[in-house]
Amino acid sequence: MALNTNLTTGRPTFVTHLECSMTGERYEADMLHGLSRVGRPLLVRYDLEGVGAALSKEALTSRETDLWRWRELLPVRHTSDVVSLGEIETPLVPIPKSGGSPNVLVKDEGRLPTGSFKARGLVMAVSMAKALGVTKIAMPTNGNAGAALAAYASRVGIETIIFCPDDTPEINVREVAAQGGRVYRVNGLIDDCGAIVGKGAAEGRWFDFSTLKEPYRIEGKKTMGLELAAQFGWKLPDAIFYPTGGGTGLIGMWKAFDELEALGWIGPERPRMFAVQASGCAPIVRAFEAGEEHAERWEDAATVAAGIRVPRAVGDFLILRAVRASGGRAVAVGDPAILKAVEDCARRDGLLLCPEGGATLAAYREALRTGLVDEDERVVLFNCATGLKYPLPEAPQTLDRFAEIDLGAL
Numbered sequence: 001m002a003l004n005t006n007l008t009t010g011r012p013t014f015v016t017h018l019e020c021s022m023t024g025e026r027y028e029a030d031m032l033h034g035l036s037r038v039g040r041p042l043l044v045r046y047d048l049e050g051v052g053a054a055l056s057k058e059a060l061t062s063r064e065t066d067l068w069r070w071r072e073l074l075p076v077r078h079t080s081d082v083v084s085l086g087e088i089e090t091p092l093v094p095i096p097k098s099g100g101s102p103n104v105l106v107k108d109e110g111r112l113p114t115g116s117f118k119a120r121g122l123v124m125a126v127s128m129a130k131a132l133g134v135t136k137i138a139m140p141t142n143g144n145a146g147a148a149l150a151a152y153a154s155r156v157g158i159e160t161i162i163f164c165p166d167d168t169p170e171i172n173v174r175e176v177a178a179q180g181g182r183v184y185r186v187n188g189l190i191d192d193c194g195a196i197v198g199k200g201a202a203e204g205r206w207f208d209f210s211t212l213k214e215p216y217r218i219e220g221k222k223t224m225g226l227e228l229a230a231q232f233g234w235k236l237p238d239a240i241f242y243p244t245g246g247g248t249g250l251i252g253m254w255k256a257f258d259e260l261e262a263l264g265w266i267g268p269e270r271p272r273m274f275a276v277q278a279s280g281c282a283p284i285v286r287a288f289e290a291g292e293e294h295a296e297r298w299e300d301a302a303t304v305a306a307g308i309r310v311p312r313a314v315g316d317f318l319i320l321r322a323v324r325a326s327g328g329r330a331v332a333v334g335d336p337a338i339l340k341a342v343e344d345c346a347r348r349d350g351l352l353l354c355p356e357g358g359a360t361l362a363a364y365r366e367a368l369r370t371g372l373v374d375e376d377e378r379v380v381l382f383n384c385a386t387g388l389k390y391p392l393p394e395a396p397q398t399l400d401r402f403a404e405i406d407l408g409a410l
């Protein structure tokens with residue numbers, strides 16, 4: 001049977017080809033690809049007319065709300081290749097007290113499998129790796145991506161070797177190991193880990209799963225944009241604050257909006273995209289402010305928000321283009337503001353953000369203060385992992401049940 005028919009459902013699938021994000025050069029679908037010939041990410045292209053003919057908004061909204069409801073806009077051809085741990089649609093949670101506006105919502109991605117939105121990207125990339133016969137994968141990670149990779153790959157019997165900076169949060173390293181990944185702490189940053197992965201890949205030892213170095217993670221992360229459109233009744237929010245490391249999610253959402261417009265499901269309006277970085281590692285902000293198309297490596301990167309400690313992004317120009325085209329900005333926030341935002345949101349709104357999510361809240365508050373956004377605008381902040389994976393403040397109080405307890409003083 002033809003590759004472009006789903007063998008389980010008999011329905012057509014719609015990937016036509018892949019395309020270099022820099023030069024537009026065409027690459028064949030259904031083959032294993034890394035970066036394009038000029039060393040830039042490949043984007044998956046679809047027969048969107050075909051998708052439009054096969055799928056109506058009404059049919060879509062009558063489906064279960066999980067990530068796979070978007071299957072016509074996803075690259076996996078055969079249901080049998082789908083490796084799933086239950087990728088739910090994540091909720092939009094208001095945080096009126098710490099956010100300072102009733103119109104700010106947190107998209108809480110911490111509810112996904114493995115506790116982070118890396119599950120969206122990796123469920124897609126691993127499903128495609130399975131479809132294309134990959135048996136061994138290596139990846140550099142700041143933690144959450146490695147955990148998601150290990151979980152999905154172990155589930156389908158693909159071997160994984162994972163390299164992380166030696167100061168990666170302990171829980172991330174352990175969850176990778178617990179989920180069957182072989183994990184190594186490296187005395188360097190994520191791009192130093194990436195160099196090891198690249199060397200092994202060049203020697204043919206494994207397939208390189210670095211951010212954007214295989215084409216399908218973007219397609220998984222794209223579902224954040226698709227979901228937002230559906231959750232907002234096909235009218236996108238006014239602004240999105242996205243914690244930006246490699247930028248996969250921001251690039252993916254931007255692509256999703258274009259595909260939805262091509263389907264006629266949304267209009268040409270776009271949210272202003274705010275790429276949020278930590279001031280201790282802000283290569284995209286620096287390039288944005290300098291008007292550059294590419295971002296130079298950020299030396300001595302340091303921040304509590306490990307997930308966005310990415311000194312160099314291979315998709316830098318795609319992030320910068322999307323941010324500029326949207327009328328948004330790249331903004332940096334300091335670690336004290338990040339930690340304060342995490343604390344406020346937990347104490348006052350009962351929502352425990354991860355530090356990267358705290359960065360988006362800190363950036364939003366700053367943007368409110370400086371007038372970059374208005375209180376009455378509908379804004380989405382991305383919280384990309386559960387706050388439970390990160391160090392929490394001490395709570396050292398004890399009680400001796402044999403002594404007299406002054407209950408009124410508790």
Ligand SMILES: *Cc1c(COP(=O)(O)O)cnc(C)c1O
Pocket residue numbers: 116118144145211243244245246247248249250307308354356357384385
């Ligand atoms: C990976 C990660 C990010 C950055 O995501 P990109 O799409 O790679 O920029 C942000 N927050 C958390 C918690 C992450 O794990």
